[in-house]
Amino acid sequence: MDVTDGAALAAELAALRAEVADLRQQLLSVQPQPGGHPAPCAPVRQGPVGRRQALRTGLAVAGAAVAGAVLLDGQPAAAANGSNLILGSANQSASATTAFAVTGTATVTGFGVVDNSIAADAYSTRPAILAHSKGTGGNFNTGIQVVAEQSSVGAKITAGAASGADITNSSGFYPALEVFNSSTSLTSLGVLASSNGGIAVEGSAGGNGTGVKGLVHGIGDSVLGENQGPGSGVGGYSKSGSGVYGTTETGSAGVLGNADTIGVKGTSAVIGVKGTALSSGGIGVVAESFGGTAFFTAEAKNGANIKGTNYHLRLTPATGRNAPLLDTTNHDRGEFIVDTDGQLWFCIAGGAPGVWRQLSGLGSAGSLFVMPSPKRVYDSRTGYAPTAVGPKTPLAPNVARTIDLKGNASTIPPGATAALVTILVVGAAAGNGNLTVWANGVAKPTANTMVWGGAAGGRYTAKELTATDAQSRIQVSSSLKTDVVIDVVGYYR
Numbered sequence: 001m002d003v004t005d006g007a008a009l010a011a012e013l014a015a016l017r018a019e020v021a022d023l024r025q026q027l028l029s030v031q032p033q034p035g036g037h038p039a040p041c042a043p044v045r046q047g048p049v050g051r052r053q054a055l056r057t058g059l060a061v062a063g064a065a066v067a068g069a070v071l072l073d074g075q076p077a078a079a080a081n082g083s084n085l086i087l088g089s090a091n092q093s094a095s096a097t098t099a100f101a102v103t104g105t106a107t108v109t110g111f112g113v114v115d116n117s118i119a120a121d122a123y124s125t126r127p128a129i130l131a132h133s134k135g136t137g138g139n140f141n142t143g144i145q146v147v148a149e150q151s152s153v154g155a156k157i158t159a160g161a162a163s164g165a166d167i168t169n170s171s172g173f174y175p176a177l178e179v180f181n182s183s184t185s186l187t188s189l190g191v192l193a194s195s196n197g198g199i200a201v202e203g204s205a206g207g208n209g210t211g212v213k214g215l216v217h218g219i220g221d222s223v224l225g226e227n228q229g230p231g232s233g234v235g236g237y238s239k240s241g242s243g244v245y246g247t248t249e250t251g252s253a254g255v256l257g258n259a260d261t262i263g264v265k266g267t268s269a270v271i272g273v274k275g276t277a278l279s280s281g282g283i284g285v286v287a288e289s290f291g292g293t294a295f296f297t298a299e300a301k302n303g304a305n306i307k308g309t310n311y312h313l314r315l316t317p318a319t320g321r322n323a324p325l326l327d328t329t330n331h332d333r334g335e336f337i338v339d340t341d342g343q344l345w346f347c348i349a350g351g352a353p354g355v356w357r358q359l360s361g362l363g364s365a366g367s368l369f370v371m372p373s374p375k376r377v378y379d380s381r382t383g384y385a386p387t388a389v390g391p392k393t394p395l396a397p398n399v400a401r402t403i404d405l406k407g408n409a410s411t412i413p414p415g416a417t418a419a420l421v422t423i424l425v426v427g428a429a430a431g432n433g434n435l436t437v438w439a440n441g442v443a444k445p446t447a448n449t450m451v452w453g454g455a456a457g458g459r460y461t462a463k464e465l466t467a468t469d470a471q472s473r474i475q476v477s478s479s480l481k482t483d484v485v486i487d488v489v490g491y492y493r
Contacts, residue, residue, distance in 0.1 A: 102128070115140045315344070327353035370490040374422065375410040378403050378486040381426065394427070395484055400477040402440050403486055405468060410488050416472040418492040423449060423462050424485035425478070430456035433480035439467035440475050463489070 085092060102110035112130035116139060133140035146155045244255055244266075255275075257264035264287075266273030275284030287294035297303050306312045315338040323339045324331065324347070331354035335347040343361030347354045379385065382392045386408040395401060405412050405419050412419065425435060432453035438445050450462035466474055472491070476484060 317342075323358075324353050324356050329353075368420065368490050368492055370420075371411065371488065374487040374489050375408065376485070376487050377405050377407045377410050378484070380483045380485070384485075394481050395476070395478045397479055397481055398477060400444060400475045403474050403476055405472045405474060405486075405488055405491075412472050412488060412491050413493065414471050416468050416491040416493045418465060418467050419472065419474070420463070420465050420489040420491065421474075422487040422489060423464055423476075424487075425450065425452065425458075425460040426483045426485060428452065428456070428458050428460070428478075428482035429480040430454070431480055433478060433482065435476065435478045435482075435484070437464050437466045437474055437476050440469040440471075440473035444475070444477060 109126065109130040110128040112127075112132070114130070114132045115134040118132045131143035133143045135141050148155075255264060264273060273285060275286075315336060317338045317340045319340075321337065321339050323341070323343060324337050324345055330350065330352045331347050332350045333347055333354070335354075337345045337347075337356075339345065341361065344359045345356045346359050347356055349355035376386060378389055380392060380394055389404075389407045391401075405416070405421070406414065421437065423435065423437060425433075432451070434448040434451040436444060436447065437449045449464045449466075450460060452458060452460040468474055468491075476486070478484065
């Protein structure tokens, strides 16, 4: 054929187009048989054939898969740039962009890979790409696996009003989405999700499953959420379980929130934030702030319910935290402060420094508890109640006697810091005398509780507020021989 003959070339091209159309019709007529295999084609001869002849007979598209024909170069049929994809071939490559253009209408999916069979409701979201794995026997275990090396990104999904990726796991055990990052760099990420106003990552699970789970074998963050706007880095919602659940077996945090405003916020009809420590020295919830408020509860019927077997609440002073009386920073009414001396302060009026009241400390006591009626705890006279509390002898001159103020079921508890008592001197020897009451376990002070003078047998009384030891005991001493009676009016603790 003369290649300069345009009419002849056009005729040859038209003939080739007709052959291609005919081959297409032949392929469409191939019907699946039981077992999923195509209907047998017309017999074709074995052995090498030319590419032009394969095109004419349909071997390059259909017959080669059945008859086992090969091309003249001896290589299996494969697709490259400009060729069709061939199912069942693993050595297809391209150096140019390859794309599927599918217009989404009522079509169940644009491109799908189904492992044997799949439930009809799996197409309910009408995905553009569907990957299905059966996970049993010899089936696929993973729907989609993406491997990225060096500084590349495994998968990047950009979504508008719809979902970028919808991953469903119906097994109830294995994770719906598993991402493994083999990098040892602390700045590397398993999943990076960003949003311009919507939700970057949302995980939901039915039953007892987990919506989003992160696992780290090193010291990094299993789930890290960052928000450059006013929203939340990680948001969790649950109707009955946990909105966000974090667990750790080392010294790291199960859930760690860092923010310029609120690190971790929990809102719930039952439990907003719950922290569980699995060891005796562990901490359920740690709240830290570098200038703001470490722990804050919004207005509610009940502010905080704290339960503990060893202690309920521990206030630990910061390094260099002195008493707030000379603070130059502003304080608000209702604040508590424990200084480095162990003294507890309460702010009753805001300001700089505000107005403070010391509630307790090594050198102070709590409020005075006045007993409903005075309780007699000791009488040195024989035959006088309480008869079981001794010794039942007068005080010898200048000899101290220890008195337990808990005696006679007085209701004074151990650990009372001070007691208000009534002292009655009965049958004192003649002369000028004095009596002193002070805490047990310390040296006798020079101060006197009461003094008297006169004939023998006089009666003298006085009220005294005295410190006590850790077991609520006091000492009493008289310069003259005398009997003594002690009644407890109240105590500090």
